[in-house]
Amino acid sequence: MNQLFSRMPPLAAAALAALLAFVFAVVFMEQESDVAVISLLALGAVAAWGAGRVGLSRRVSAAAATRPGAVAALGGAVALGLLAVFAEDHFPLLMLSTVMLYATVALGLNVQFGYTGVVNFAGAAFFGIGAYTAAELVGRTALPPILVLPLGGLIAAVVGLVLVVPVVRTRGHYAAVVTIAFSVLFKTFLEVNDTLGGPQGLSVAPLSLFGWSFGEGPEILGISASFYLNYALAALAVLALAFVMVRRLERSWIGLSLDAVRLDETASACYGIGIRRSKILAFVVGNLVIGTAGALYGSMLGYIAPTSFTFSDSLILVAIVLLGGMGSPWGTVFAAAIVVILPEKLQAIQEYRFLLFSVVVMAILLFRPEGLLPRAVRRYMPAPKEVAR
Amino acid sequence: MMQVETALALDTLGLPITPERLLDIQGLAKSFGGVRALNDVSFSLGRGEILGLIGPNGSGKTTSFNVLTGLYRPDGGKILFDGADITGNSPQAVYRAGIARTFQRSRLCLELSIFDNIMVGNHARLNHGLMFNLFQRKAFRLEVESALAEATELAASFSPNLAAAMFEPVGALPMIERRRIEICRALISRPKLLLLDEPSAGMTHDETHQLMDDILAVRERQGGLSIIIIEHEMGVIERVSDHCVVLNYGEKIAEGSYQDIASDRLVQEAYLGSEVGR
Amino acid sequence: MALLGQYLVNGIMLGTIYALVAVGFTLFFGVLDVIKxxxxxxLMVGAFAGFTAAMAVAAVGISNPVLQLAASVVFALSVTAALGAAIAKWLILPLKHAPRMNILLVTLMLGTALREAVRLFYPDGSNPKAFPALLPTSALTLGDFTLRADSAILVAAGISVIVGLHLLINRTRLGLAIRAVAQDEETARTMGINYALVVLVTFALGSGIAAVAGVMNGLYYNEVNFGMGLLLGLIGFSAAIIGGLGNLYGAILGGFLFAMLQMLGAVAMPFASAYKDVFAFAVVIALMAWKPTGLIPERASERV
Incomplete structure (x- = not known):
């Protein structure tokens, strides 16, 4: 058994893992009872442990090192497969889309503090700026609705510029207080501002693309799919784009500079790295990604209110990054899935989710600070085959 | 632009511009809250020369490196490097002018690989354009390949183990290998001046000896590299330095060949005094 | 004029509460260089503990407000002091050598956990609780201006806590030990100071002071709720940072400054007093842009 897996070609191992993950996800999403969900979770944990024991995990990480593009494509295929299986069901599609959008946001946060060390405890606020941009623009202006996605990102990045000076000039806890203050300020502002709907919030008109309205379910191969399928596909596209771009950024000289700034500002400065330039770049790029995801999220929900963009939500986003492993894109996606789906499937813990995740993150910080899927050492190019031993 | 202005200023001051002098430090001063860390320190360094900067603990050696590399802004004095006035320039500008340094407490990024750490030092020679890095991946790949070949060769001249483990994290390596990586990081951009801050710290006598041999060999190959070395091991200073500057309480108390300063009464007092004081 | 006087009294009241919170941040930062x-x-847990004690005392038939108040304060103090020491021992000291950001994160998460735990597990914890009025409500009236006795007592109590802390830090052996550790941990250790003990005591002390602020807040607004700590904590943190972390008097100054800002926001924008917190935090953000380490800078010494 052990021999079987440790000799398996890496890509075949990755494909097998993807297939297992797909089957598991389908079965898991279909469970209704808490008992079934908990049993499946236990099974999943045992399977993950077992995969480590028989050497499957190592083969998969070898595949990720030697054939990163192919592994990413497998991930995309799993996501597409899940969307196809649940094409007719509102709720699972909504959940999967939320996972993908939260993962996108966490990727943006990763650029900010996973790589560069620029803390941002206002992730939910920038997410909300994207969503409110969508609410104000779609249907209310003559803009082609699909443009709200980049515009949501752009507006979030521009609003973020207000914080750039204090964020770049401060470090550590000082930067933290700036973003936490902004987070609280943003929610208070939404609540007292009548043009933005006050505490009741705003409705958001559905997106459309070349006359194809996202508000109606498409007919595909004679199946009338849920309208959420439109949003799920859009979310997948946004996530895929963010994933590829963040990966490329990490595996570049820019990514190296960002890491160096996080790890040692003094040494970085002595080797010509512009500290402010790096921090501004990371902060702006991160908010761009977060705002884009927010615009799509707002359109998808159709209704947004200040309570979705609180400081606690920002902490949940930070929790995703830490849980997955700082700077680890695959870990981020995995953690987003856990953090979003678990409370939805386990109604028993829905009420306790903030408590649960804060305790889990405390445990992670104390006992496994590198996260569930730790970041691998940077390889600028696919690693040569001999590394895959 | 800067250079023209500097040349004019030098002209009006009537100072000779001597091309054979790489570095000229004049009357450097730096205080921290009333404590004078550097007081009217002047020395100069010729091209290809190795200068030993010595003195008891707290005499201002590292402070002068920090002022020289732009980490601290001097309160007074001038730093002329390669014909340009670099006084008060940012650390980034000092690096681009051709000065690279190591740190007393090794400042490597421990989570990053050997290659990553060396590439931090190569910042000036790598393309950091957003388009190039994100979208022109084929051209980027070529740049990575040539940089990897160069870094591997440089690392190999210090230790074959390093060259064989370019993508291993630095944190797992012993002190001597970390020192070597730090020196590779400083040398990869082919600086004109290398500042070594106590390369022997945390290493055995033999390791230091070997490290200095390696540095001298690389210097030989790169040709014309000047070095300022801060060191407590007098054996190292005696072996490598062309001439020495001695600091005590932020002031220069002696200058000359190692033999000269070793027999200098002031220097002996400074060291003995500090030994007794401990 | 009378209105202005009212604002002034309010400002002093809030400033005292904020200063008490800020002082805690500064104490922790002093001994351990961490933000808790x-x-x-x-503080919120302290306020709930005080509320519980007051209710419990009333439930056993003691209706004397002085006894209720004493029970409330003593219980709140002991609970938070123990909580503070426990946090230091099991959460912060173990992470002492981890990146400082991890301590910030772990305590942020702990804050959420405490908040959620009270919301979920305290009986009817998700709703605000009416804090009993235990102080005399008679008032001194000067024309339009009224000074209520409870406000005066609260301010006096808060200021005496601050003065007490000042004496403790400057006149006692414990204060000396705290200052020594804050100055230089290594030297303090070699001088025979029990480092871990000083840290625990400091955390207990700072947390206890927060409980006083929590009970004061409850008495002032006649209400406690599970979410009150988030805003007060952030305000206290901002105040400590404005005053320069690690500087006790800076923190007190910062507390009053923040209260002044809020009052200023309310006075300057009477049409939009709802925006007073937005205004105050915007000013904090602007201050951080201007002076990245506070008005009285933190003593920074990084060895290169």
Missing amino acids: FSHGDV
Whole structure:
């Protein structure tokens, strides 16, 4: 058994893992009872442990090192497969889309503090700026609705510029207080501002693309799919784009500079790295990604209110990054899935989710600070085959 | 632009511009809250020369490196490097002018690989354009390949183990290998001046000896590299330095060949005094 | 004029509460160079403990408000002091050598955990609780201006806590030990100071002071709720930072400054007093842009 897996070609191992993950996800999403969900979770944990024991995990990480593009494509295929299986069901599609959008946001946060060390405890606020941009623009202006996605990102990045000076000039806890203050300020502002709907919030008109309205379910191969399928596909596209771009950024000289700034500002400065330039770049790029995801999220929900963009939500986003492993894109996606789906499937813990995740993150910080899927050492190019031993 | 202005200023001051002098430090001063860390320190360094900067603990050696590399802004004095006035320039500008340094407490990024750490030092020679890095991946790949070949060769001249483990994290390596990586990081951009801050710290006598041999060999190959070395091991200073500057309480108390300063009464007092004081 | 006087009294009242919170942040930062972000939620736990004690005393038939108040304060103090020491021992000291950001994160998460725990597990914890009025409500009236006795007592109590802390830090052996550790941990250790003990005591002390602020807040607004700590913690943290972390008097100054800002926001924008917190935090953000380490800078010494 052990021999079987440790000799398996890496890509075949990755494909097998993807297939297992797909089957598991389908079965898991279909469970209704808490008992079934908990049993499946236990099974999943045992399977993950077992995969480590028989050497499957190592083969998969070898595949990720030697054939990163192919592994990413497998991930995309799993996501597409899940969307196809649940094409007719509102709720699972909504959940999967939320996972993908939260993962996108966490990727943006990763650029900010996973790589560069620029803390941002206002992730939910920038997410909300994207969503409110969508609410104000779609249907209310003559803009082609699909443009709200980049515009949501752009507006979030521009609003973020207000914080750039204090964020770049401060470090550590000082930067933290700036973003936490902004987070609280943003929610208070939404609540007292009548043009933005006050505490009741705003409705958001559905997106459309070349006359194809996202508000109606498409007919595909004679199946009338849920309208959420439109949003799920859009979310997948946004996530895929963010994933590829963040990966490329990490595996570049820019990514190296960002890491160096996080790890040692003094040494970085002595080797010509512009500290402010790096921090501004990371902060702006991160908010761009977060705002884009927010615009799509707002359109998808159709209704947004200040309570979705609180400081606690920002902490949940930070929790995703830490849980997955700082700077680890695959870990981020995995953690987003856990953090979003678990409370939805386990109604028993829905009420306790903030408590649960804060305790889990405390445990992670104390006992496994590198996260569930730790970041691998940077390889600028696919690693040569001999590394895959 | 800067250079023209500097040349004019030098002209009006009537100072000779001597091309054979790489570095000229004049009357450097730096205080921290009333404590004078550097007081009217002047020395100069010729091209290809190795200068030993010595003195008891707290005499201002590292402070002068920090002022020289732009980490601290001097309160007074001038730093002329390669014909340009670099006084008060940012650390980034000092690096681009051709000065690279190591740190007393090794400042490597421990989570990053050997290659990553060396590439931090190569910042000036790598393309950091957003388009190039994100979208022109084929051209980027070529740049990575040539940089990897160069870094591997440089690392190999210090230790074959390093060259064989370019993508291993630095944190797992012993002190001597970390020192070597730090020196590779400083040398990869082919600086004109290398500042070594106590390369022997945390290493055995033999390791230091070997490290200095390696540095001298690389210097030989790169040709014309000047070095300022801060060191407590007098054996190292005696072996490598062309001439020495001695600091005590932020002031220069002696200058000359190692033999000269070793027999200098002031220097002996400074060291003995500090030994007794401990 | 009378209105202005009223604002002034309000400002002093809030400033005292904020100063008490800020002082905690500064104490922790002094001895351990860390930010304990759960401080606001520890305060909230203290307020709930005080509320519980007051109710319990009333339930056994003691209706004397002085006894109720004493029970309330003593219980709140002991609970938070123990909580503060426990946090230091099991959460912060173990992470002493981890990146400082991890401590910030762990305490942020702990704050959430405390907040959620009270919301979920305290009987009817998700709703605000009416804090009993235990102070005399008679008032001194000068024309339009009224000074209520409870406000005066609260301010006096808060200021005496601050003065007490000042004496403790400057006149006692414990204060000396705290200052020594804050100055230089290594030297303090070699001088025979029990480092871990000083840290625990400091955390207990700072948290206890937060409990006083929590009970004061409850008495002033006649209400406690599970979310009160988040805003108070953030305000206290901002105040400590404005005043320069690690500087006790800076923190007190910062507390009053923040209260002044809020009052200024309310006076300057009477049409939009709802925006007073937005205004105050915007000013904090602007201050951080201007002076990145506070008005009285933190003593920074990084060895290169």
